[in-house]
Amino acid sequence: MSPPPRSHLRRMLAYLRPHRALLGIAIGCMGLYAVFHALSILLMKPILDNIFFTTAGPLTFTIPYVNWSFGFPDRMKFLAFVSAAIVLTYFTKSISSFGQEYLMTWVGMRILQRLRNQLFEKYTRMPLEFLEGERAGKLLSVSLNDVGLVYSSTVRLVTDVILQPFVILFLVLLALTLVPPVLSVASFVVLPFIAGLITYFGRKMKRATTGAQVKIEDLTQVLSEKVAGMKIVRIFGQEETERAKFERESEGYFHWSMKQAKISSLSGPLMVFLGGLGVSVAVYYGGYLVVTQAITTGSFGAFVTAVISIYRPIKSLTNLNNSYQQGAAAAERIFAFLDVPDAPDPDVGQPARFEREMSFHQVQFTYNGTEAPVLKNVDLSIRKGEHVAFVGVSGIGKTTLLMLIPRLLEPTGGEIRLDGVPLPEISPRTLRRLMAAVVQEVVLFNDTVGANIQYGRPGAGMAEVEAAARAADAHEFIQALPQKYETVIGDRGSKLSGGQRQRIAIARAFLKNAPILILDEATSNLDSESEREVQNAVERLASGRTTLVVAHRLSTIRRCDRIYVLRDGRILDAGAHEELMSRCEAYRTTVSLQSL
Ligand SMILES: Nc1ncnc2c1ncn2[C@@H]1O[C@H](COP(=O)(O)OP(=O)(O)O)[C@@H](O)[C@H]1O
Ligand SMILES: [Mg+2]
Numbered sequence: 001m002s003p004p005p006r007s008h009l010r011r012m013l014a015y016l017r018p019h020r021a022l023l024g025i026a027i028g029c030m031g032l033y034a035v036f037h038a039l040s041i042l043l044m045k046p047i048l049d050n051i052f053f054t055t056a057g058p059l060t061f062t063i064p065y066v067n068w069s070f071g072f073p074d075r076m077k078f079l080a081f082v083s084a085a086i087v088l089t090y091f092t093k094s095i096s097s098f099g100q101e102y103l104m105t106w107v108g109m110r111i112l113q114r115l116r117n118q119l120f121e122k123y124t125r126m127p128l129e130f131l132e133g134e135r136a137g138k139l140l141s142v143s144l145n146d147v148g149l150v151y152s153s154t155v156r157l158v159t160d161v162i163l164q165p166f167v168i169l170f171l172v173l174l175a176l177t178l179v180p181p182v183l184s185v186a187s188f189v190v191l192p193f194i195a196g197l198i199t200y201f202g203r204k205m206k207r208a209t210t211g212a213q214v215k216i217e218d219l220t221q222v223l224s225e226k227v228a229g230m231k232i233v234r235i236f237g238q239e240e241t242e243r244a245k246f247e248r249e250s251e252g253y254f255h256w257s258m259k260q261a262k263i264s265s266l267s268g269p270l271m272v273f274l275g276g277l278g279v280s281v282a283v284y285y286g287g288y289l290v291v292t293q294a295i296t297t298g299s300f301g302a303f304v305t306a307v308i309s310i311y312r313p314i315k316s317l318t319n320l321n322n323s324y325q326q327g328a329a330a331a332e333r334i335f336a337f338l339d340v341p342d343a344p345d346p347d348v349g350q351p352a353r354f355e356r357e358m359s360f361h362q363v364q365f366t367y368n369g370t371e372a373p374v375l376k377n378v379d380l381s382i383r384k385g386e387h388v389a390f391v392g393v394s395g396i397g398k399t400t401l402l403m404l405i406p407r408l409l410e411p412t413g414g415e416i417r418l419d420g421v422p423l424p425e426i427s428p429r430t431l432r433r434l435m436a437a438v439v440q441e442v443v444l445f446n447d448t449v450g451a452n453i454q455y456g457r458p459g460a461g462m463a464e465v466e467a468a469a470r471a472a473d474a475h476e477f478i479q480a481l482p483q484k485y486e487t488v489i490g491d492r493g494s495k496l497s498g499g500q501r502q503r504i505a506i507a508r509a510f511l512k513n514a515p516i517l518i519l520d521e522a523t524s525n526l527d528s529e530s531e532r533e534v535q536n537a538v539e540r541l542a543s544g545r546t547t548l549v550v551a552h553r554l555s556t557i558r559r560c561d562r563i564y565v566l567r568d569g570r571i572l573d574a575g576a577h578e579e580l581m582s583r584c585e586a587y588r589t590t591v592s593l594q595s596l
Contacts, residue, residue: 008331009324012154015114019107026107027162029100033093034166038174039063040089041305045178045298046082050075053297061085064177100163108155115147118338127343128408129368142337146330153327160320164313171313175306178299183285187307190278191314194271198318201267206322208263211256218249275311282307344407349427354434354515356419357383358405358546364413364569365400374400376569377414382562384515387547389557391590392566398550401566402518405548406432436509438538440521442501449478450485452504456511464511472507473537474500499530506537517542519549523556554591565590 016023046061059072061081072078119142123131131139175184226233226242233242282304289295358381365375374397382388390398403409404416407428416423423431436456444452453465453474460468465485469475477500481487489495489504496504502522509517522538523531535556542549551557558577565572565580565587573584580587 026103032096038170049298149330362414456508468511474503
């Protein structure tokens with residue numbers, strides 16, 4: 001993985017800015033925690049010196065650096081003081097730890113929420129073409145996993161960057177007051193080695209983890225593809241090849257897993273051993289100082305504890321780069337989405353009017369990231385109230401052409417005009433108000449039947465919804481549903497049949513009551529019986545509206561005022577059914593091929 005650009009770090013930090021005040025309090029909590037952590041270790045000194053070993057020194061407790069001293073007349077009072085101090089110290093540690101963690105989570109969650117909302121907003125604004133070009137899995141993974149990763153790495157990063165140095169600083173400061181500096185230095189001398197080792201192992205571990213992850217993805221791929229295609233595997237006699245392939249991937253996974261195991265089972269003990277070296281230096285030299293009475297037993301005990309407690313923050317700090325890399329990579333994927341330029345603002349432009357005609361002038365269209373244009377130069381003109389059809393083989397560009405009209409796609413050349421006004425000058429929102437569409441893949445949301453119809457005109461009353469459903473021949477079957485219009489139709493309308501879904505979509509279009517109707521293979525997915533049920537509703541919907549239709553049924557097409565034959569990115573011919581049958585070879589072929 002190449003290092004993410006620094007600008008991403010700055011951009012991630014910008015998300016923290018609105019929460020400066022809370023971050024300030026959280027940092028305060030971290031400082032408090034570090035101080036009281038060191039104090040709690042310092043309390044070992046009087047316990048050892050004055051409670052367990054009576055010989056040592058006067059009955060005082062001094063906080064170094066600030067030199068606050070407390071003196072006591074007898075050991076019982078001192079004991080009471082130390083116990084109370086322990087309670088106070090741990091209480092403060094707990095409170096500040098809670099405050100720090102709660103506030104950091106709050107800030108992190110707010111950032112997560114903001115990123116997720118921004119992403120969803122972007123999905124509502126980015127060019128549709130881009131959105132459809134992405135795999136749905138990727139969109140989900142960015143919105144869920146990557147945002148989560150940014151959350152955890154932000155919280156961990158900020159916490160570790162600030163808290164751990166605090167903790168280390170106060171532990172070192174404490175150590176320096178307990179024993180001669182030379183001993184502190186000697187005991188801490190192993191720390192850089194430990195840090196180096198952690199980094200080294202971390203890097204190796206990352207490589208092994210990535211390797212294992214890739215292998216598990218390969219295995220999943222082989223499994224899902226080959227098990228599903230087992231029929232083909234056997235017919236073609238490829239069982240042995242596939243088995244060998246699978247076993248090879250399997251072996252690869254074993255290899256990387258064992259690498260991981262070797263690293264993780266080696267790094268722990270090695271680290272403990274190195275830490276042990278540090279402690280042994282502390283014990284040997286510190287013990288010598290105790291024996292020669294240069295320091296007290298209490299100083300020695302507190303010092304060794306401080307040496308041992310410094311190990312954890314060091315480890316967190318060395319892992320910092322890992323969480324940074326993870327978060328930055330996720331941020332990069334998120335920002336890549338957020339930086340997609342918006343589609344034209346739906347509210348910019350003059351209000352749409354459609355009184356006379358819609359026309360295409362040398363319209364071209366090429367999908368983003370592809371070479372060949374789907375539409376090369378399309379010229380056509382449709383007068384208000386006309387019914388026109390588009391025919392041509394699958395993949396020729398009929399759907400693409402229709403999507404240009406509500407500006408769900410923008411032409412890459414030429415111009416579409418409505419009453420002579422170029423579409424880019426018209427506000428997309430008002431333009432889309434003029435249109436309703438019924439397409440092959442009906443989109444229904446997991447809501448009630450009523451709400452799904454109402455999507456055509458939010459705010460429409462129940463009576464209007466019902467009238468639309470009647471017009472679409474949907475009222476009857478809706479009445480037969482368990483909760484009628486209040487029935488929740490399940491994910492994508494899965495509880496309804498294809499014909500029922502289609503009639504709900506038609507009711508939605510009826511409710512919208514728009515002057516232009518786009519029908520893109522509205523009945524193509526249906527069996528012939530459902531198709532007949534839907535056909536009447538479609539015809540009723542189309543009557544009195546300017547209608548652009550792509551259909552496979554000859555009866556639908558031949559009734560149209562004009563039929564456009566699409567071929568090779570152009571309008572090859574246009575005319576009524578009979579005209580085309582007599583003069584257009586391509587049309588005759590299409591008719592016979594598609595058995596229109
Ligand atoms: N989002 C997309 N990105 C790239 N190419 C696309 C996209 N959508 C459709 N295409 C391609 O554009 C061509 C026309 O598709 P389409 O308009 O759906 O054809 P039709 O509706 O006539 O069957 C096809 O070759 C299709 O593969
Ligand atoms: Mg199509």
